[in-house]
Amino acid sequence: MTVTSFGDRLAAEFAASRHLCAGIDPHAPLLAEWGLPDDASGAEWMGRTIVAAAAGRAACVKPQVAFFERFGAAGFLALERVLADAREARLLVIADVKRGDIGSSFDAYAAAWLTPDTPLEVDAMTVAAYQGFGTLTGAFTRLQAHGKGIFVLAATSNPEAAEVQLARRQDGRTVAAAMVDDAIGWNERAEAEAAVGSVGVVLGATLDLSRFGIDTTTPRSGPALPVLAPGFGHQGARIEDAGVIFGGIGRALLANESRGILRGGADGLVERITVRAEAIASAVARHS
């Protein structure tokens, strides 16, 4: 059986003009706003409601796993049910777990999230490489075998992040720019013929990427780099500016929105997702 790569599956979403990644963020204030209990059952209900509303409208959903993990095993059981719904709806899922470790420990995280027919199976996970991009390579055979993806934290918009992400490596690059380069490099080597790669990055849309030495101006050949970008909408970046913000590395953009979509409860959720999905699609189309 031929495995379709994660990048190819992303490319199919983009071809259908879907670029919205809808957050699933069952934190206590939002559960209260939805009239749901602050427990695993509330998180499950919110998650399954968002999946049903996003299917066919958003490119993917992104559960923030911390908000499930706070309920322990019961929270993970709730998440498993949300993920089962998403698989049935053929909706891509990016688990926002920001896992990172070395050797067999990182491989175990990849096994947890990126193995077919396991309860936590998703399409891609977010990872944080404080221990170096090289720690991720153990999971890369798994990406190729199972058609899975990862999104590596590169430059994030919280102000405290600059101290690490702007730090200069011995080769002169910033930590953030090197994460971007390493992701592009992996895609070019492993998936040279692909339109979209399977290794992406997380880049905050409210940032000036030139400050990190991230090159957004040079046109690039090779697979497009998937960019998972929080910061649009509520946090202040305008989707109309995506072409300016990401330039040459923004061809495979997933615009993550959570608060703007989820605020207001289940009533009107489909409409809010539809409005944002269309706004993002038309802004992206104008730049392509």
Added chain:
Amino acid sequence: MTVTSFGDRLAAEFAASRHLCAGIDPHAPLLAEWGLPDDASGAEWMGRTIVAAAAGRAACVKPQVAFFERFGAAGFLALERVLADAREARLLVIADVKRGDIGSSFDAYAAAWLTPDTPLEVDAMTVAAYQGFGTLTGAFTRLQAHGKGIFVLAATSNPEAAEVQLARRQDGRTVAAAMVDDAIGWNERAEAEAAVGSVGVVLGATLDLSRFGIDTTTPRSGPALPVLAPGFGHQGARIEDAGVIFGGIGRALLANESRGILRGGADGLVERITVRAEAIASAVARHS
């Protein structure tokens, strides 16, 4: 009710000459070696066996959560039972989760692991601050309210780590050295009178810390910095050299050992823990 700080509880372990942190690493090869199934029940049995053997002999145990997470909700249920045993045995637990995120997401991770009377409650967790040390501060009120601790990844021994951890911040310090400084600074400000602080760091025992600009020579007043150090035993660092390796920042040392203790199965586990605990205690005593 007065809450005893995590640092004070560590100090009590050190006063009883306990400095060993025993790993709980139910990965597939080790489960096979123990004659256990590679599933949640095998991980639970291994974890509970290690807790029983370590109680009263080691300062703490450190479950590597990735090896439980790979079994999904069932793995977390297994972990909850291991943690319940440890609480009953009054054995300190450091959850090796290397979590990291921003704002309410990081706070949710802290809630998951550091909240009294929840199923995943432990005494301390490991964290990775790719998004900056400042992202952790939201959890610090929780440390003080509940007597909990964290261990921040600073300098780790895997070769790929140097690219991030040796990078120079704009203030001239390496990323790793700044993590150490920030942990010391928090303890000095928040727990000025304590013998041992509640915020610690992870430092690989096989490293030359001077390469990172981490100052091990200046004598320090103020609370001792908890140092969780993998690398002794199987990985090649000698516990007899701990005084040289960590110098002035090694007064509150937890020597983590996993492979050397766990290899060989449940038979002889108590003896192997006892031998290593005594070797570590006498080496530490010679330096004090």
